[in-house]
Amino acid sequence: MDIQNxxxxxxxxxxxxxxxxxxxxxEVYPSDIVxxxxxxxxxxxEGTLYPLxxxxxxxxxxxxxxxxxxxxxxxxxxxxxxxxxxxFGILLQTWKEMATAVDLLTQEKINTAxxxxxxxx
Amino acid sequence: xxxxxxxxxxxxxLPIEEQAYEMLKQYIESLRVYFANEEGRDEIIxxxxxxxxxxxxxxxxxxxxxxxxxxxxxxxxxxxxxxxFEAQDGFEAxxxxxxxxxxxxxxxxxxxxxxxxxxxxxxxxxxxxxxxCSGIANYFVIEPWIVRILWFFLIGLNILIYLILWxxxxxxxxxxxxxxxxxxxxxxxxxxxxGVAAGLSKYFGIQVWIVRILxxxxxxxxxxxxxxxxxxxFWDAPDFPNFLDITFSPGAVFVYIVLxxxxxxxxxxxDKLEMVGEKVDLNxxxxxxxxxxxxxxxxxxxxxSNLYNRNKGTNNSNEANESNHEGTxxxxxxxxxxxxxxxxxxxxxxxxxxxxxxxxxxxIKGFVYFILAIVGISLLAAxxxxxxxxxxxxxxxxxxxxxxxxxWSAIGAILLFIWVPIIGxxxxxxxxxxxxxxxxxxxxxxxxxxxxLGWVCIFYFGSSLGNSFSRHNLxxxxxxxxxxxxxxxxxxxxxxxxxxxxxxxxxxxxxxxFADEDTVYVRNLRIRxxxxxxxxxxxxxxxxxxxxxxxxxxxxxxxxxxxxxQQDSLLYLDRGIGINKTDKFRNQHIxxxxxxxxxxxxxxxxxGWSQTNVNINGRGMRTGTIDRISSDESWYDEWxxxxxxxxxxxxxxxxxxxxxxxxxxxxxxxxxxxxxxxSNSDDKQDDISDKEIQLQKLKEEREAIKNDIKKLKEExxxxxxxxxxxxxxxxxxxxxxSNLDNINKIGKAAGKLSDLQWVLDRFTH
Numbered sequence: 001m002d003i004q005n006x007x008x009x010x011x012x013x014x015x016x017x018x019x020x021x022x023x024x025x026x027e028v029y030p031s032d033i034v035x036x037x038x039x040x041x042x043x044x045x046e047g048t049l050y051p052l053x054x055x056x057x058x059x060x061x062x063x064x065x066x067x068x069x070x071x072x073x074x075x076x077x078x079x080x081x082x083x084x085x086x087x088f089g090i091l092l093q094t095w096k097e098m099a100t101a102v103d104l105l106t107q108e109k110i111n112t113a114x115x116x117x118x119x120x121x
Numbered sequence: 122x123x124x125x126x127x128x129x130x131x132x133x134x135l136p137i138e139e140q141a142y143e144m145l146k147q148y149i150e151s152l153r154v155y156f157a158n159e160e161g162r163d164e165i166i167x168x169x170x171x172x173x174x175x176x177x178x179x180x181x182x183x184x185x186x187x188x189x190x191x192x193x194x195x196x197x198x199x200x201x202x203x204x205x206f207e208a209q210d211g212f213e214a215x216x217x218x219x220x221x222x223x224x225x226x227x228x229x230x231x232x233x234x235x236x237x238x239x240x241x242x243x244x245x246x247x248x249x250x251x252x253x254c255s256g257i258a259n260y261f262v263i264e265p266w267i268v269r270i271l272w273f274f275l276i277g278l279n280i281l282i283y284l285i286l287w288x289x290x291x292x293x294x295x296x297x298x299x300x301x302x303x304x305x306x307x308x309x310x311x312x313x314x315x316g317v318a319a320g321l322s323k324y325f326g327i328q329v330w331i332v333r334i335l336x337x338x339x340x341x342x343x344x345x346x347x348x349x350x351x352x353x354x355f356w357d358a359p360d361f362p363n364f365l366d367i368t369f370s371p372g373a374v375f376v377y378i379v380l381x382x383x384x385x386x387x388x389x390x391x392d393k394l395e396m397v398g399e400k401v402d403l404n405x406x407x408x409x410x411x412x413x414x415x416x417x418x419x420x421x422x423x424x425x426s427n428l429y430n431r432n433k434g435t436n437n438s439n440e441a442n443e444s445n446h447e448g449t450x451x452x453x454x455x456x457x458x459x460x461x462x463x464x465x466x467x468x469x470x471x472x473x474x475x476x477x478x479x480x481x482x483x484x485i486k487g488f489v490y491f492i493l494a495i496v497g498i499s500l501l502a503a504x505x506x507x508x509x510x511x512x513x514x515x516x517x518x519x520x521x522x523x524x525x526x527x528x529w530s531a532i533g534a535i536l537l538f539i540w541v542p543i544i545g546x547x548x549x550x551x552x553x554x555x556x557x558x559x560x561x562x563x564x565x566x567x568x569x570x571x572x573x574l575g576w577v578c579i580f581y582f583g584s585s586l587g588n589s590f591s592r593h594n595l596x597x598x599x600x601x602x603x604x605x606x607x608x609x610x611x612x613x614x615x616x617x618x619x620x621x622x623x624x625x626x627x628x629x630x631x632x633x634x635f636a637d638e639d640t641v642y643v644r645n646l647r648i649r650x651x652x653x654x655x656x657x658x659x660x661x662x663x664x665x666x667x668x669x670x671x672x673x674x675x676x677x678x679x680x681x682x683x684x685x686x687q688q689d690s691l692l693y694l695d696r697g698i699g700i701n702k703t704d705k706f707r708n709q710h711i712x713x714x715x716x717x718x719x720x721x722x723x724x725x726x727x728x729g730w731s732q733t734n735v736n737i738n739g740r741g742m743r744t745g746t747i748d749r750i751s752s753d754e755s756w757y758d759e760w761x762x763x764x765x766x767x768x769x770x771x772x773x774x775x776x777x778x779x780x781x782x783x784x785x786x787x788x789x790x791x792x793x794x795x796x797x798x799x800s801n802s803d804d805k806q807d808d809i810s811d812k813e814i815q816l817q818k819l820k821e822e823r824e825a826i827k828n829d830i831k832k833l834k835e836e837x838x839x840x841x842x843x844x845x846x847x848x849x850x851x852x853x854x855x856x857x858x859s860n861l862d863n864i865n866k867i868g869k870a871a872g873k874l875s876d877l878q879w880v881l882d883r884f885t886h
Contacts, residue, residue, distance in 0.1 A: 031172065045201030047152070050168045054161040072178060073132035076168065 011042075017095060018042060019052060020080070020088045023062060027077045053078060061087050125187045131167075131174040136187035144193045145173070148202070155203035169200060314490050315483070330551075337494075501546055508539040520641045521706050523589065530582040537575030541568060590667040590708060594674035598661050598714075604687045606657035610776075613648070613692045613715070614726040643698045645710035650723065652779055653716035660685065660692075660715050667708045677704055683711050717779040722787060724776045 018040075022033050030049055037044050056062045061084035066074040080088070123138045137145070152169060156162040176196045177188050185192070254272055255265040308319035311329060318332040511534075522528050545568045653659055664681045668674030686693045694713070700706050717723050777784040 030168070031175075045205060046172055046199065047169065047201035047203075048206050050172075051156060051159055051161075051165045054159070054165050054168070058161055071182075072175070073171075075175075076171070 014095070015044070016052065016056070017088075017091050019049070020056070020061070020084065020091065023078050023080050024085065024088050027065065027067075027079045029075060029077055056084070060084070123189075130177070131171050133174045133178055135174065135177050135181070137177075137193075138187060138189050141188050141190040141193040144190055144197070148193075148197050151203050155206065172200065314486070501543065504539060504543050504546075508535065508543055511535045511539060520700055520702060522586070523705065527582065527585050527589075530578045530585065533578030534575060534582045537571050538579045539575070541571045541575060545572075589669050589705075592669065592671050592674050593667050594665060594671065594678040596663045596665050596678070598663050601660045601662055601685050603658055603660060603692075605689075606659065608658070608690055608721075610690045610722045610724075611658055611692055611715070611717070612690055612724045612726065613694060615694060641700050641706070643700055643706060643709060645698060645708070646694070647710065647712045648725065649712060649714045650777075650784060651714060651716050653718040656718045656721075658715065658717060658721070660713065663712045663714075665708075665710050665712065674707065677707050677709060680704060681709050681711065685713075717784075719779050719781055722776050722778045723784075724774070726774055 018037065019033060022028060022036050030046065030053060034044055034046055034049060053062065057064060057078070061081060062078050063081050064076050064078050067077045068074050123140060125136050125138055126142060128135050128137055128142060149166065149170065152166055153162070156165050159165060173196055176199070177192070180188065180192055254268040258265040258268040261268075306320045306323070307316035308323055309316045311319035313319075313333070318336055319329050322329040322332045522531050662683065662685070664678040664683070666674045666677040666681065668677050681698055682695075683698060684693075684695045698709050698711065700709065715723070776787040778787050779785075
């Protein structure tokens, strides 16, 4: 089994959710998203972030606003639409369920294993 | 020392090193290719450009004088390369890894780093064809030309092995940074049918039309080998060379269909890059053009997918309604899950059906294209054949067509009506195969205009030629006196020794051949056998002709010169009607009526004229009514009607006896039949007919024949002996040569002798 593939699949699934949760907190500039995610130890390339944002925007979940900057031309800031908030709510609920489910299952396994493997975590 | 240029980049003035500028340009180009299929491609690229500009400005603020290549490199690394997006599935390309990649970017020659285990690669840098030989040379660290020569001598032109290696051995380009492995795809952007040929050409890095021609060769073969199409008989083309059989001929269609089914479409731009095996970072103008084309097809695709989504959306809402209707307290969440599950299963089913559907459609499509190709090429070939035939007829035109308008319209019809569309279609097909744009409007419309002119020509020509044939003469029957009409047996045969040469490579009925430059012979003769009123043979001839006016037709009919001579029981007819250039061919023909008395025999040989040009009508044979020679002149139409005698077929070379009820077959004369069938060349035929005369004499005196044969034999032998002796005497000095000559002569003599023997044997039997 291709571990790396599974890993990237897992990451990919939550990527949009993570981005949405950052934007949901308020108006944000794309490079700030990268920074915030980096802080959370999630690395994303700007090259992959922009297309994602555009896709979300075209889906009606996001909107953007031109904000004047002191140096140079105005910058694009992203905000969440009402639709986006609803979608985020669904995703959040799904995530919570998933997280509890995963926790429960992995916990169970660890409990039943009761071996030195426990130290791995 | 680097040149620095100022660029206006996203509303910012940036001083940038030229090298860095090139890198930046290439990078953006690569993004453009990568996001080619994204809906908001331009927006994405614009955003990224903005970000780059911002990062550059930051750098400048920090105090750097200008943007250097290293800066651009860092910026690009932070944003990521298309290859990284791909490799990391769009997420978390670790920076360290990209650094490694970029550091390797500059030394394109991977052979330098010796850490890597040795592997066989095709060398893209030093390739001649596919880089197999130079790859092997690199592997063994020898000069490529040595490998090439060895390859040539050891394996010869065994292309198959080379092809296998070409496909199996990876290219060096995959080792280069950002490079991608080559894969076979169908290229839907450049497709004609399924894009297989285009994909293959991309894979092998050759021109598309080469692959297409290779796929088309079997079709062309198929059509050219259509022997039952009479049109091709004029063209004695040998079969296509055999080597094509080995490589591509067997089931090109099958191969094509299989590839069509197996190969994935190059959908995403990453696929497209893989298809060519091009480095992602290196993008040329070609890609830009390609992208522009994609933009168009993409709009169409998105429209289609929108439609599909809308349908799906209504389906989902239906399902949702149903589940609500059941009244179970389902949460919003579960409902969503359920509907998505349903959706997945339907998609699965759809997927399977889709696959089967695809196979069926591809097969049908393939079949249809196959048929279309054959029909198209056949039509083209037919047109070509007509054109060639018409052109080949030009030497005969003086005997058929009047000078002036008629000639010009004929030439116009051939050129414009036949050749213009051929050239037009062929060029269009070549353009299509070569992937060129269509010819411009002016060229096309002038082609069409010329063709319309061709139509005018052909109508004018047809009507004026029809006019020339519109009237017929007033026929008059003339009796021909026979020197000895009371004989028991008459054999009708062609006059021997008429010197003309036959137009061997092309025959147009009823034109027989040129006698000289001004005369052409037409075999337009009908023979009608009726019962005689008295006990003597009678022959009557009617000369018929068409013309513009009745007068003209009468003149032409009177000019017909048709000789008939009797020699004992043999009746010699002229082999054809001579037609000269001033009189033209106006369907001059002759109807000969021969009346056979009851109880007497008649035979018509088929020597000297071909089967089709002489119609024989055994009128009254085995039918109740018996025609008698009449003096009535109102029978023109009756006699001119088609003479396909449905009740009885008169056979040539067969002796018939006239009875009260009609003709009766007596015996088959196989000799004459064989004679006429066995010999093709006229010289031979003439020779044989000469001997036939002798034979006929001999028949009457069998013993004399045998003596004659012996005499002939001896004479021939003596002649040959004398000849060979002469030769040997005259070339005494050169013994070896003369010996050889002698042997040759003797061989020839023996051949002649055996021929003679054969003829004589048949006589005696």
